[in-house]
Amino acid sequence: MGFAEEHQKWLDSHKKRRTGERLDRLVRGHGHGEKMFVERVWWPIFGHMDDLHPEYEVSDWRGRPYFVDLVWKPGQVKFAIEIKGYGPHVQQTDRTRYRQELNRETYLQIAGYRVVAVPYDDLEAAPELTISLFKSLLAPCMLKNAEGEGRPYTRLESDILRLAARWNGSIRPVDLVNELGVNPRTVKKLMNSLCVKGRFRPILAPGSNRVCRYEYIHSFMEDELW
Incomplete structure (x- = not known):
């Protein structure tokens, strides 16, 4: 099925489990x-909406119900995703509502949520930027889940993948030596393994056969990340 059918199916499944104010919201x-x-x-x-909850009810610091636009809960990880338009959240707000919104976000962090604010305008004009940011943000969580399920990465390989996502996809052998505290031979062995697994592409120095850096290959649709 395409997005429209899957989206409606996803919404219907959540509607069936809700009543009263939760359903109305x-x-x-x-x-x-x-x-x-x-x-x-x-x-x-992702290509699916598993573990993604629309209009998810939480309590604020006063014990009052509050509905987060979207919450993603794959296991122990919790992300609160808020879509924020310039009008409702800036132009049309007042000091009280602005203060309450910031307090809510702080309280969600205390409650164990990673709070992510998504600009509405970027969804219209530059969704590619939001996609790139989300991939980098979620990569460590994906890898942590993969480790717990016996996926084919060693601890050091997982550390390298996290670093690559944090460093925008380009990584040098010398950076890994300094960051991981291992010798160059170990780094070379680890990177060869990750290249074979399709997670990196070696980049040669101009006019040389020496690898100067590695390019990270995003693969969020691969089974081993889940």
């Missing part, structure tokens, strides 16, 4: 911005 709250994020960012990265 889902019907009213999952609007254009939230759907655009799922379609233009989430779907291209």
